[in-house]
Amino acid sequence: MRPFEYVRASSPAEASTLVGRSPAATYIAGGTNLVDLMKNGVTEPELLVDVRAATSADVVRRPDGGLLIGAAVSNAELAAHPDVRRDHPVLAQAVLAGASGQIRNVATVGGNLLQRTRCGYFQDVTKPCNKRRPGSGCPAVEGAHRDLGIIGTSDHCVATHPSDMGVALVALDAVVHVRSATGEARALTLDELYRLPGDEPHLDHTLEPGDLITAVELPAPRPARMRYRKVRDRASYAFALISVAGVLETDGDTVTDVRLAFGGIAPRPWRARRAEARLRGGPATRAAFEVAVRAEFSDARPLPHNAFKSDLTVSTATTLLSDLAHPVQEQS
Ligand SMILES: Cc1cc2nc3c(=O)[nH]c(=O)nc-3n(C[C@H](O)[C@H](O)[C@H](O)COP(=O)(O)OP(=O)(O)OC[C@H]3O[C@@H](n4cnc5c(N)ncnc54)[C@H](O)[C@@H]3O)c2cc1C
Numbered sequence: 001m002r003p004f005e006y007v008r009a010s011s012p013a014e015a016s017t018l019v020g021r022s023p024a025a026t027y028i029a030g031g032t033n034l035v036d037l038m039k040n041g042v043t044e045p046e047l048l049v050d051v052r053a054a055t056s057a058d059v060v061r062r063p064d065g066g067l068l069i070g071a072a073v074s075n076a077e078l079a080a081h082p083d084v085r086r087d088h089p090v091l092a093q094a095v096l097a098g099a100s101g102q103i104r105n106v107a108t109v110g111g112n113l114l115q116r117t118r119c120g121y122f123q124d125v126t127k128p129c130n131k132r133r134p135g136s137g138c139p140a141v142e143g144a145h146r147d148l149g150i151i152g153t154s155d156h157c158v159a160t161h162p163s164d165m166g167v168a169l170v171a172l173d174a175v176v177h178v179r180s181a182t183g184e185a186r187a188l189t190l191d192e193l194y195r196l197p198g199d200e201p202h203l204d205h206t207l208e209p210g211d212l213i214t215a216v217e218l219p220a221p222r223p224a225r226m227r228y229r230k231v232r233d234r235a236s237y238a239f240a241l242i243s244v245a246g247v248l249e250t251d252g253d254t255v256t257d258v259r260l261a262f263g264g265i266a267p268r269p270w271r272a273r274r275a276e277a278r279l280r281g282g283p284a285t286r287a288a289f290e291v292a293v294r295a296e297f298s299d300a301r302p303l304p305h306n307a308f309k310s311d312l313t314v315s316t317a318t319t320l321l322s323d324l325a326h327p328v329q330e331q332s
């Protein structure tokens, strides 16, 4: 690993000013992704600005019932928080489906959202990779792509975003609060935060140098049933092959509202807006769920070894929505 300097920032202003003025500086929070990338030479910052004391580590309940989650809240604390477990269980389930207990104790909300792809070529500096070295090529398209994307990808990159938390947050209509290097505050939906690769796959998101994630906001809870389901090669400690976050509201047998998001299939947590639009106001039946979710993949671009992901996502999402629509009554 290249030598680097380390500074522990005590305020958002100090952190974002330090990173904003030097292209060789970057934020570090839990370090569970960044330090791995530094060890294998994917990234070589000269200055690490630790933001754990510069951003909040609290979950605060707002007057309308929404939650403001500080960027330095650990994944473990977020999943265990009573308000999250009661009002947004899909988020607690998604976080607990990721990594291991030890990593969740250290990993933070801000770092989880900005963790980088797990594409093996990206992490191997001996291989070309358009995301790591723009213009060098994408060996995954002809090579190992079973774990990579089928929708939202481009000819230049087919990587997926690895965050489970992000999939639940996009289904919950979360908003990310950001402070710029010059002190302006703004709020972004997750769709606004992440970019699709297009012909600039080295850019994962829309943040500018020095932009600091300070918090994530969840809107007030609604009377919905929700669940996260993750399909992976091992029962634990594995990234998603595919995952589904579903939030369903019904009136009798009619869908009044639905929010659906997928992980493991796209360069960003994928909000299934096409499926949602088909479902709203329609019957809450398994057949209707399957037709709507399949429509989400009408312009998917699967590769030979990952084409199975659309059927897997359709069946997982259909079953999840059916379970939410017709919950099994608990035995008395
Ligand atoms: C073995 C292993 C298995 C894993 N399995 C899963 C899994 O199944 N699902 C899953 O979702 N994740 C998984 N992870 C990823 C893990 O959840 C992430 O590494 C972690 O969430 C990153 O958080 P961090 O605080 O350690 O980020 P860091 O590593 O410190 O930072 C990550 C990135 O975020 C930036 N950053 C950090 N904080 C901020 C901020 N406030 N504002 C702006 N930029 C910021 C950093 O500059 C860096 O680019 C796994 C990790 C490992 C090592």
Ligand code: SF4
Pocket: 117, 119, 120, 121, 122, 128, 129, 130, 131, 132, 137, 138, 139, 140, 141, 148, 156, 157, 158, 159, 201
């Ligand atoms: S899929 Fe993206 S990250 Fe993977 S090798 Fe291709 S360009 Fe690099």
